[in-house]
Amino acid sequence: MKRIQQLLFFLTATLVALTGCRESPTEEAVAPRGVAVEIAVRPDGMQEQTRSTDEEAIDDLNFYLYDDQGSLLLHRYQQATTLRFEAEPGHYRMRLAANLGRDLGANPSEEELRISGAESYERLPMSAEEELDVTAAGASCSTIEVRRCVAKVSYEIDVRDPNIELRSVQLISRPRTAALFAPEAAPSSDPADYTDSPETTLTGTAASGACYLLPNLQGTVPSITDQRQKSPEHAPEHASYLLIRAANGSRNLLYTVYLGGNNTSDFNVRANVHYTFRISILGDDEIDTRVYSYSIQVWDDFDDYRFGDYCIYEGTTLLHVDVENNDEELPLNGTFAVVSGESSKVFFDDFHGESGPDFKVYDPNGDNLFGVQYSPTVYTSSNSRFAYRITLRDPYGVCGTYDFEHQMANVVYAKPSTGGTISVSGALWNGETGSGSSLRSVALCYEQGCSLTARAGAGYLFEGWYSDSGYTQRLSTSATYAFRPQKTRTELYARFKAEAIPLDEGGTANCYIARRLNTTYSFDATVQGNGKTTTNIRPQRLNGTSAILIWETGTERNAIISDVSFADGRITFTTGSKRGNTVIGLLDSRGDCIWSWHIWSVDYDIESSGQTYASGAVFMDRNLGAETTDYTQPASRGLFYQWGRKDPMIYSSLLREAVWNEPCRADVTYAPGYEYELCDPREYGVPYDVMTIEWSIRHPTWYMYDATFEDWEPWESVSDWLYDSNSNLWGNRTTGSEIIMITDKTIYDPCPPGWRVPDLEDFKDISVASASVPYYATICCNGSQTAKYPLGGFLNGSRYENNGENACVYTASPYTWNGSKLNHFGVDCSSINISGAYQNIYATSYFRYGAHPVRCVRE
Incomplete structure (x- = not known):
């Protein structure tokens, strides 16, 4: 605290007789x-x-x-x-x-x-x-x-320091009342019996004036021998004094000049005495105890969120009261008052309302922070002006009044996805903030709102306006969006999608190969599989309302595909930065899955890598869903299918019972409600309710067991996942006991366009060339040409059997070889089984609830 170098004042008191009369006896x-x-x-x-x-x-x-x-x-x-x-x-x-x-x-x-x-x-x-x-x-x-009955106080103030400017003078501790006929009575000790005069505003470096007060006989303090000690620290509690406020730059200066019969020990103010003070202020010397020195800076953070002439609400804004004080015991208090705005929507330091109680400046020598909020539901042209006043007080009265005014506005942040830009019209102010991927358009408005227009770049299409960054809540598909604020801060997202590459130009199917990373694809989602009528199977048009990602390989969601959407009868998705397998589901208005598609994201040239077997059939060189041809890796096995179903089962390491010395397959990410499950029809009251094609379509990730019942139970045992078996699910025309060696691709076939599940006859005249147990077997498929098959066994519900021993692949044939004769038993099917240990190949019958890989053949 700076104190004055010298504060001089002079007191003289002499009696002068005054006379006066009026002639009205x-x-x-x-x-x-x-x-x-x-x-x-x-x-x-x-x-x-x-x-x-x-x-x-x-x-x-x-x-x-x-x-x-x-x-x-x-x-x-x-x-x-x-x-x-x-x-x-x-x-x-x-x-x-x-x-x-x-x-x-x-x-x-x-x-x-x-x-x-x-x-x-x-x-x-x-x-x-x-x-x-x-x-x-x-x-x-x-x-x-x-x-x-009163004393008169005259003052003349002269400031000698050119850096100091006068602000006000005030008479402090004036007695409220006095006895008419007891001028020398002892003063009251009750603080309520004293008051302060209003401040008289001063400017410049010189001032003079006079005031009156009732007698205040506060006695003497003999220990005061120097006029610089005649200060609040040593004076009687209710002694009267002049308080002079001045300023030296940002510092507030308080000078106290006590009244009395002398410059030191006397604090008596007597009636009918004229006290004259000639006060010279030479500086702000800290040694002089009559001087308090402190500086106050008051500001708020609203301008930190200013755009043009408007401020926006971005959470709690702080009021700063920064104090630098030479007396840390000097208390400072303040009052907050709303001048303009909805007072009920104002928050200040835990207080709501038009004006608050006095608050304490808790740190008399530091930065004091108080929360300030003005957050009506929506800023309108009538409530947007927010103004408030801070009044600060030191022990001697008001030391500063600070007025704040901010013109508030609603803000909308509009973020475009890759491939487009956003323009704004009709806003109070608009611009951009951020850069690169964080670039956003900013628009300020009142209740009338503004217009946002999305413009797609070359090779992109505008998809819609969304209220969330995950693009789950679409607001509009119109490129120009008429925005009307419902709250003071809104975030919007304009979604652009690359013009999708159609996957169904060569025909529709239940599986599509997506070769490019970070590319948008689409396909017809109104057609079941290839959409063809075949023996005992008639397709129906799909009427979905939305699409979801049901599962994908790996632990990172949306790493293989993202942005799955359904519009105008087509499903659109974008491949990510990783390869793998996924399944996309089409949902109806109730949220039930009504069809699903396997997306095989691999850089696989399916046409150029085909292998012609001895039968003349052209096979893929890998199992359907294989992610690699490194047959020491589990990802080389491909996916597993129950016979006649279109939906694949993943080869998760969590499902393997027999594990050899190989890297474990990473887990699978499932959408909630679509996790891998086992369906045992015995656990249901009526088993055939769940043993249907319709149930299998709604539950694409469920493995469906057969139905085996005791003789006393009312249901017949069926060695199939389908209670009413259908031998034509994968296109073979065999019916009853008649065996027909012709296959048509059906709506349930799991292969990509132009490919189908092979017949038993497509595997004619193949043989085992060698085996690398427990990884793969090599077969002679046509003369010296070879093909490799992983020894992944088959899936039986919760475990993999013959893992590392046999390579199995399904055929579309509902019949098997029995010696040199073909047999059809109604509920079994044929599977090609390649033994790694015995290095032989045989066509075996297997119940249809088993899950085997599929190696597709060209139609």
């Missing part, structure tokens, strides 16, 4: 045969006073005459300044009260004999109490002087 007899008395009333001289009419004028008198027993003999209220009355010879006591402006009455109470202090006076209150002797020769006096 009034006579009244006290008793018959009395002596006529005439007494002139005039004001006593105020010490060191400059004469003025106001200070010496007497406008009215309350006169009381008492006998020597104290009994009231006469009361008179008059405007004249001469008293005329008759009195018998004797000893009397007189009381006079001048300039009270009212008749006190004949018998005033003690309270009525007190006067109240005032900020200013037209006429100064005066009083006198004197003894009077009356003899036959007349009265003992002809004049009585009334003394002013």
Whole structure:
């Protein structure tokens, strides 16, 4: 704290007699045969006073005459300044009260004999109490002087330091009341009996003025020997003083000048005394205890969120009250008041409402932070102006008033996805923030809103406006969106998609190969499989409403495909940065899966890598769904299918029972509600309710067991996942006991367009060339040409059997070889089984609930 180098003030007190009278005499007899008395009333001289009419004028008198027993003999209220009355010879006591402006009455109470202090006076209150002797020769006096009941304080302030500028002067600790006839009475100790005068605003480096106060006899403090010690730390609690506020740059300066009979120890302020102070302020010396020095800076953070002429609401904004103080015990308090705005939507330091209670500046020498919020539901043209006032007080009164005004506006952040831009019209202000992938358009508006227009770049299409970054809540498909704010802050997302490459140009299917990474594809989602009618199978048009990603290989969601959507009868998706297998589901309005498609994301040229077997059939060189041709890896096995179903089962390491020394396959990411499950029809009340094609389509990730019942149970055992078996699910035309060696691709075939599940006859004349147990077997497929098959066994519900021993692949044939004869038993099917240990190949019958890989053949 800086203190003044020298604070000089001078006190002189002398008595000067003032006289004044008015010629309007009034006579009244006290008793018959009395002596006529005439007494002139005039004001006593105020010490060191400059004469003025106001200070010496007497406008009215309350006169009381008492006998020597104290009994009231006469009361008179008059405007004249001469008293005329008759009195018998004797000893009397007189009381006079001048300039009270009212008749006190004949018998005033003690309270009525007190006067109240005032900020200013037209006429100064005066009083006198004197003894009077009356003899036959007349009265003992002809004049009585009334003394002013107030003290006068005059000041002249001169600032010698050019860096200091005056702000205000104020008289502190003025007594509220005083007794008319006891000017030397002891003062009150009750703080409520004292008040402060209003501040008088000052400017510049010089000022002068005068004020009045009632007597305040606070006594002396003999220990004060230096005028610089005559300060609040040493003064009596209710002593009167002048408080001078000044400023040195950003620092507030407080000078305290105590009144009294001298410059040091005396704190008595007496009535009818003129105290004159000539005060020279030479600096802000910290040594002088009469000087407090502190600086206050007050600001808020609203402009941190300013766009143009408008501020936006981005959570709690802080009010800063930064104090630098040379006296850390100097308390500072403040008041917050709303000037403009919806007061009920204002939050300040845990308080809501129009104006708050006093708050404490908790750190008198540091940065104080207070939360400020103004958050109506929506900013409108009528409530957008938010203004508030901070009033700060030190122990001596108001030390600063700070007004803040902010024009608020609703903000909408609109973020475009890759492939497009956003323009804004009709906004109060608009621009952009961020850069690169974080670039956003910013628009400010009131309740009328604004228009946002999405523009797709070359090779992209606009898909829609969304309220979330995950693009799950679409608001509009129109490129121009009429935005109307529902809250003060809104985030919108414009989604652009690359013009999709159609996967179904060569025909529709249940599996599509997506060769390119980070590429958008689409396919017809109204057709079941290839859409063809075949033996015992008739397709139906699909009427979906949405699409989801049901599962994908790996642990990172949307790493293989993302942005799955359904519109205008087509499913669109975008491949990611990784390869693998996924399944996309089409949902109806109830959220049920009504069809699903396998997306095989591999860089696989299916046409150029085909292998022609001895039968003349052209096979893929790998199993359907294989992600690699490194047959030491589990990903080389491809996916597993129950016979006749279109939906693949993943070869997760969590499902393997027999594990050899190979890297484990990573887990699978499933959509909620579509995790891999086992369906045992015995656990259902009516087993054939779940043993249907419709149930299998709605549950594409469920493995469906056969139905085996005891003789006493009401249902027939079926070695199939389908209660009413259908031998034509994968296109073979065999019916009943008739075996037909012709296959048509069906709507349930799991192969890509142009490919189908092979017949048993397509594997004619193949043989085992070698085996690398437990990884793969090599077969001779056509002369010297070979093909490799992984020894992945088959899936039986919760375990993989013959893992590392046999290579199995399904055929479309509902019949098997029995020696040299073909047999059809109705519920079994043929599978090519390649033994790694015995290095032989045989066609075996297997129940249809087993899950085997498929190696597709060209149609």
